[in-house]
Amino acid sequence: xxxxxxxxxxxxxxxxxxTQLDRVERALDRWVSVDASADMEHHAPADLMAAxxxxxxxxxxxxxxxxxxxxFEAVSSGLTHDYLPVxxxxxxxxxxxxxxxDLSGFMAGEAALRGACAVELIHAYSLVHDDMPCMDxxxxxxxxPTVHVQFGEASALLAGDALQALAFExxxxxxxRIESAKQAHLCRLLARAAGxxxxxxxxxIDLASVGLKLTEDQLREMHRLKTGALLQASxxxxxxxxxxxxxxxxxxxxxxxxxxxxxQVVDDILDVTADSAALGKTAxxxxxxxxxxxxxxxxxxxxxxxxxxLHGQALxxxxxxxxxxxxxxxxxxxxxxxxxx
Numbered sequence: 001x002x003x004x005x006x007x008x009x010x011x012x013x014x015x016x017x018x019t020q021l022d023r024v025e026r027a028l029d030r031w032v033s034v035d036a037s038a039d040m041e042h043h044a045p046a047d048l049m050a051a052x053x054x055x056x057x058x059x060x061x062x063x064x065x066x067x068x069x070x071x072f073e074a075v076s077s078g079l080t081h082d083y084l085p086v087x088x089x090x091x092x093x094x095x096x097x098x099x100x101x102d103l104s105g106f107m108a109g110e111a112a113l114r115g116a117c118a119v120e121l122i123h124a125y126s127l128v129h130d131d132m133p134c135m136d137x138x139x140x141x142x143x144x145p146t147v148h149v150q151f152g153e154a155s156a157l158l159a160g161d162a163l164q165a166l167a168f169e170x171x172x173x174x175x176x177r178i179e180s181a182k183q184a185h186l187c188r189l190l191a192r193a194a195g196x197x198x199x200x201x202x203x204x205i206d207l208a209s210v211g212l213k214l215t216e217d218q219l220r221e222m223h224r225l226k227t228g229a230l231l232q233a234s235x236x237x238x239x240x241x242x243x244x245x246x247x248x249x250x251x252x253x254x255x256x257x258x259x260x261x262x263x264q265v266v267d268d269i270l271d272v273t274a275d276s277a278a279l280g281k282t283a284x285x286x287x288x289x290x291x292x293x294x295x296x297x298x299x300x301x302x303x304x305x306x307x308x309x310l311h312g313q314a315l316x317x318x319x320x321x322x323x324x325x326x327x328x329x330x331x332x333x334x335x336x337x338x339x340x341x
Contacts, residue, residue, distance in 0.1 A: 013331040017066060020116075024065045025057070027117050031170060032056055032163075044162070051151040051159035052166075056124040059142035063263070063336070064123050064234040065116030070328040071238025071252060072112035077324040111178045112241040115186055118167040119234050122194050125163035126230075128156050130203065138285065164194070185240050193233035202226025206291070214292040220261065222292075227267070228260025235259075235329075251321040255329065258314035259336050265307045266337060268293040269300065274341065311337045 032053050034043050044052075131138040131146040132153060139149050148156035171178075171186045192198055202225030209222065235256035239249055271285065272295055285291075294303040314333045318326045 011327045011331065013328065016328055020066055020069050021062055023113065024062055024069075024116055024120065027113055028056055028120065031117060032121070032166065047151075047155065048158055048162060051147055051155045052163055054150060055128050055147050055159055055163060056121060059144070060120075060124075061339075061341075062120060063332070064119045064230060066332055067231065067234035067256075067259075067329075068116040068119055068238040068241075069112055070332055071235045072108070072115075072241045073238075074321075074323050074326050074329055075239050075242035075244040075248065075252075076108065108241050111182060111186070112238060114170045114173070114178070115190075115237040115241055116234075118170045118186070118190060119230065119237060121163045121167035121170070122190060122199075123230060125160040125167075126194075126199055126203075128160040128163070132156055135203070135207070136285065182240065186237055189233050189237050189240065193229040198225055198229035198233070199227075202229065209292055211290045212292060214297070216297060219292055219294065219297055223261060223264040224257070227264040228257060231260035231263055232256030248321050248323065251317050254317035255314050255321075255333075258310045258317060259333050262307050262310035262314065262333075263336050265294045265303055265310065266339060268295045269303050269307070270339075270341065271295070272300065307337050 032049070034046065034049050127141055128147045130136050131141055132148050139146055141147075144150075146156075147159055151159070167190065168187055171190065172183045194200065196204075202222055205222040206226055209218075214222070232253065233256070235252050236249070239252050244252070271293065294306060297303075298306060311333060315330060318329055318333075
């Protein structure tokens, strides 16, 4: 496609985000529910489900699912794709298939939506566990009491466990809605980002680093795992739901790595410049707990400059993809760096 003759329509980023947030919220509301387990021999206990829904619904920036959907749309630019409403099951797929044998666009769209929700469930579970007394011992998250404060420590632990398991269940629906090879690939991307070589490993380093002075390389590695891995995986899961070349995947991986680290740098900045009401979580915790941060290492102005450097790296990576339309990904990268909470 010659974009000089067919330039993309003007981007309404706020409108795009609002549409995707509504889609993700409705999907999470449906999938994180007792009704969603109606086909199981036993429904999920109501108290456990209440804690799970409290942890994941009606809060948060949803940056990770937005990255999944934005990357999917970027690699699908110029192709026909859509999202099946989450209420529609295999019967609707069969009905549409009778009229249109090629439902690949719909199937890819459903994979992307499930991937978006799965990565948010992993993120939510990690916050539930991170806030517990054995970890960061925090009492405020997303502007409300943390799950262990609201439901007790045992319920919070189980809710986090259940959210993690549900994430992988979403990626492996029964029937033919998502090809088995794609299911396996998405599970591998998410598992690696969440496990010992990703988020959990980074958290272990973080806990072991309290009171220590890390080098810039050590701090970067910690945050590459703790925060960056899941943000990078969000981009790669979106790309995996569409069609892309190894070169495009490598460029998107670099983009995800840059914004993943930028997110943490800005998080460190906000911890010392914003108040708890704006953040929706307790401000000043890093300094209080003597944790190594980019601000403690570089100073406030140095950390801000580094965030801008990472933003530039992210945009350069997008520019090297050769994709027709990366405006949403560019917009999300700007939001990461310019955010105030």
